[in-house]
Amino acid sequence: MSLYVDIRKKLGDFTLETKFEVQDGVTGILGASGCGKSMTLRCIAGIMKPDEGHIELNGKVLFDSSMKINVRPQDRHVGLLFQNYALFPNMTVQQNLMAGLMACEKNKNTASQKIREILEKFELNGLERHKPSELSGGQQQRVALARIFLSSPDILMLDEPFSALDGYLRWNLEQELLDVLKDFAGPTLFVSHSRDEVYRICDRVCVMDHGISSPVIPVKQLFEAPESRAAALLSGCKNFARAKVTKAASAEQPGNVYVPDWGETLSYTGMSSGEIHYIGVRSHYIHPVTEQEAAAHPENTFPCHMEKVIDDVFSTVLMVRPEHAESSEKSRKQHFDKIRVEITKEFWQEFCEKEHPQDTVWLHVNPADVMVLK
Structure with missing residues (x-):
């Protein structure tokens, strides 16, 4: 039928x-x-x-x-x-x-x-x-x-x-x-x-x-x-920013995408069809890392200013702004210059005991978790 x-x-x-x-x-x-x-x-x-x-x-x-x-x-x-x-x-x-x-x-x-x-x-x-x-x-x-x-x-x-x-x-x-x-x-x-x-x-x-x-x-x-920002939004993704592909990904090699709202060029591995206008990264796929880890693995790792630490029911939520973000009215209105990071309370407690973050935290996202979107 x-x-x-x-x-x-x-x-x-x-x-x-x-x-x-x-x-x-x-x-x-x-x-x-x-x-x-x-x-x-x-x-x-x-x-x-x-x-x-x-x-x-x-x-x-x-x-x-x-x-x-x-x-x-x-x-x-x-x-x-x-x-x-x-x-x-x-x-x-x-x-x-x-x-x-x-x-x-x-x-x-x-x-x-x-x-x-x-x-x-x-x-x-x-x-x-x-x-x-x-x-x-x-x-x-x-x-x-x-x-x-x-x-x-x-x-x-x-x-x-x-x-x-x-x-x-x-x-x-x-x-x-x-x-x-x-x-x-x-x-x-x-x-x-x-x-x-x-x-x-x-x-x-x-x-x-x-x-x-x-x-x-x-x-x-x-x-x-x-494939699209609308679909990713409905699927629960909370982090979006405008993007321009500078090197298309292939089955053998990752691609590169420039994200002006974050001031970063990120690697990605997903194949795409059509013109790309945005990236999306799910909150629980972004991970705080130590400065030593950031230096050892610089790909898709960048510093951010911490703006809020929110104690949610079952997790800790960090609201951060990328340190190299390009400031614009559209970026601020669309919240493209903000990143939401969702981690377990246990992870954040252990991270704070080890790293003692103040105003800045380094974040890392795997290339496979960077979604390029229409």
């Missing part, structure tokens, strides 16, 4: 231009709030009509502007789980499920049997006469999912299903959802702004930035080798 989407939709000053293809398994759509994730799902479901483009599910055209095809939502066999679950507040659990089933099952006896089976499958026995307001967040989500499964959808789409829940409940529901997804044979789209959720739940991911989608890639590639 597969889904192909290539659509454009303008809404006020916002323009959605998304193009991707997904197969079976769970594909994440990752992006910040307002980037067009939910709009994409609504266009696939038929709730919103794109201005132009093509949507195809398992060989069936759901929308095509050139052929004037726009299949009704109820005929698309698409299961969409809304953020608020969209249960009918004045109906009981059983009535909610029946409402979802009667569109495709007209025989009431058969429908009742299917509802009994789905109640057991989703562990909802005993809640048949409860209304949504009498259910917990987890129970409401299971009812909404059960209603979707009763309609036998060809694709399952989940629109930030944990956004309204606290951390503890979110984790428990995530585990329950993973069990449910194991029993679904078709493709699943999982919309989220949480990189952690996408990493744990999804096989592949499509990054969206200001309405523009990137190609679908394996989730681990997003974290190990993102």
Whole structure:
């Protein structure tokens, strides 16, 4: 089974231009709030009509502007789980499920049997006469999912299903959802702004930035080798600076990239395609080193002024400014001239006992950890 989407939709000053293809398994759509994730799902479901483009599910055209095809939502066999679950507040659990089933099952006896089976499958026995307001967040989500499964959808789409829940409940529901997804044979789209959720739940991911989608890639590639600054930012990278490649890397030799915001030329090993405008380095890949270590290994090692030492819950965070950084208004506004270093408390304590840093600290980053980005 597969889904192909290539659509454009303008809404006020916002323009959605998304193009991707997904197969079976769970594909994440990752992006910040307002980037067009939910709009994409609504266009696939038929709730919103794109201005132009093509949507195809398992060989069936759901929308095509050139052929004037726009299949009704109820005929698309698409299961969409809304953020608020969209249960009918004045109906009981059983009535909610029946409402979802009667569109495709007209025989009431058969429908009742299917509802009994789905109640057991989703562990909802005993809640048949409860209304949504009498259910917990987890129970409401299971009812909404059960209603979707009763309609036998060809694709399952989940629109930030944990956004309204606290951390503890979110984790428990995530585990329950993973069990449910194991029993679904078709493709699943999982919309989220949480990189952690996408990493744990999804096989592949499509990054969206200001309405523009990137190609679908394996989730681990997003974290190990993102191609753009937007993708690296969504994957959790916190250190960025403007950059210009002075020597391209090859399979045999590392490359060099000049970073004016840090006043340094760094070596890197990652292969890149397209024009490079930034570098990114993850906070926990930057390491304080002693002056002796800096002298012995000068590559990608440079001095920084320490501005803050922050005692975080499970780590120590250093906020530093490279000593040779070029000062500019853009650099300051974008925080390109600042570097965040995240290390264990134990490491920092031992480092301070040995080195006694005052205003300056030497930092080192391995060439393999320097990401060159579009």
